[in-house]
Amino acid sequence: MGWEQELGEADRMWRTYIEMAKHLGSHLQQHLQRECNLSAADFEVLVRLTESERREMPVAEVAAATQWEKSRLSHQLTRMAQRGLVERVDSNDRRYPDVRLTDKGYAAINKAVPEHIEMVHALFVDVLGPERLAGFAQACADVLRALDEHRERDCSL
Amino acid sequence: MGWEQELGEADRMWRTYIEMAKHLGSHLQQHLQRECNLSAADFEVLVRLTESERREMPVAEVAAATQWEKSRLSHQLTRMAQRGLVERVDSNDRRYPDVRLTDKGYAAINKAVPEHIEMVHALFVDVLGPERLAGFAQACADVLRALDEHRERDCSL
DNA sequence: GTGTTCAGATTGATGTATCAACCCGGCCAC
């Protein structure tokens, strides 16, 4: 084989990051699932809906906010509607229906968010402290920028 | 609503991290899928198998290395076997079968790994530079440790 | 040997993610 023996310092640090991301993500996800009976996907959609005053917005707006594919969102909304977390509402232009947060969905997200934030602080924010957190976030922002540039290059081929 | 307006500095930094993790992960995943026709799960299993001299190891060993549930691994191996990437082999103790990398799987992973590493360097390692990378990795390690401690506390209830 | 037990492996059911194909209502040309 060969190559896997030649992992340098940098590659081991990459693996540390991957490990951290995997564990942190699954921990938060499991907490949401067990305590609030919400998947990460449910949580994301519900959070976006609370960002509207009327607990209701066009499907396209949710899609833009979450950056999900339209089909993924459609399937997700179907399942969430079946569980009574949201409901589909016809708007003026019947091509572009709205989604509304039900009372049940509202209750669920209002229970979930504070717990989630608390856990994020305990496991991430407070662990790093303000200074290292800022450095960490800056690093993330830089990687994001590099990603955007890379994508631009790919599209302009 | 209320709470979502009160997002502090720290929470916005957390969101930056989430965004970065999401985009970086899906970018790497899509590259693997498009260029090598491998899912992230395929990639992980294949990498573990190359870590054995004989391209073959007990299922349980793969499970330990990936930290996957046995059932997830079993399903994954079934699908990979159907595509000819691996094959199941009976070992001495027929309770604990082995998995072997086929030639096709070997070819696939040997194409994928260098491309993957190159992309990780371009999008992550080189973007941060050695110094910030080290700090970043240290931060990840600290978060991992906090996670472990947290889990310990949960189990000892 | 026969029966019990046990750990690891498999299977089935359900929820989720992604791609391709299709639907459908407003829009424009004519």
Added chain:
DNA sequence: GTGGCCGGGTTGATACATCAATCTGAACAC
């Protein structure tokens, strides 16, 4: 109006993740 276009939305098929239930064969007691 009638017909074709267009873009967002939905649906279907397949792959993946997770949980619960089941299977399997070695090991141990007797």
